[in-house]
Amino acid sequence: MKAFLAALLFAAIAAVGVSILLNAIQEPSSVAFTTGGARVGDPGHNLVGPNG
């Protein structure tokens, strides 16, 4: 039982840790694909993103 619970806990911690790491290093597409020549604007409010 202990091994099983430890496994669930480790998986949950790993998943949360990865989510924090990826959110820190990834950018939303409206930021990543905007350049001096073309501005990719606000994608709107009906999408799942960093604020949704």
Added chain:
Amino acid sequence: MASFGRFIRLAVGACVFLLVIAASVPCNAQQVNPTASSVKEQQLLQELNRIQGRVSIPDQRSGVLEQPAGRDWREFRNVTLRWIGGIAILGMIAVMVIFYLTRGMVRLESGRSGRTIVRFRAFERFVHWMTASCFIVLAISGLNITFGRPLLLPLIGFEAFSEWSQWAKYAHNYLSFPFTIGVVLIFLMWIAGNIPNKVDVEWLKRGGGIVGHDHPPAYRFNAGQKAIYWIVVMGGGAVAVTGYELMFPFYLSGIEGMQLAQIVHSVVSVLFIAAMLAHIYIGTIGMEGAFDAMGTGEVDLNWAKEHHSLWVEEELAKGPSSGSSPRPVAAE
């Protein structure tokens, strides 16, 4: 003279009037369709195979307007994949039900001895359960991506389905990391015991004892378990690689590569799920005493002798047989 002039004006006026009337009536014999021989979209697609041009958006891939392979892929993703998944998973469930109703649980024929032997150490069980629990969530969330819209959405409605699908997608993407770690650890931990050999050929010839009351000898892992091991390692490896390719879109490939990654990921996944259903079956209700191996880590000595006789001989030769207290097993 004046009356003749009036007659001429009347005649000319009437002729002009008639001409205007005649000209205003559409004449079918002369109608032209200006676009009759111009190129149609379908022709264009067939000739060029893809439609693309120059764009000012920084991502040049947006210059591809249409590619017929995309439609083929959509047909696969919406139709073919659902057939493959449905047949594989429902077919496996049907086979298991029929097998259980006919063969029943594989019983421990000599009964429990009350003495146990350590089969899996704590770390091995930890790795197995981490991988397995991640697999369950990944499987359910993954099946939602393929089957959710046609099967679940009509039952629970748009709001609930959207909310559920958002969380399922996050769970799927983030739990893939501990799942991948687990697959790598499983590969390293158990590679030594899962190399096929002659004993496995004999075991397979005797059907693993699954039919009748045969008990072909086996070492720590029998041929069926070795098959599961390699399915997990190779299948898990394939879904991990293609999965990360999908999670980081266009890092490694263009649109064709992404389509191929999705095809491989989805087909391997549904077959993986079918195989794991069989694994779960045999480890729980399919065989008496089997669950103990991953549950407590210790199995009944009679169970071990019946199903893994060669392994028991090796273990007992290492030292005194274990009683009710766990005896550490030498590392493989």
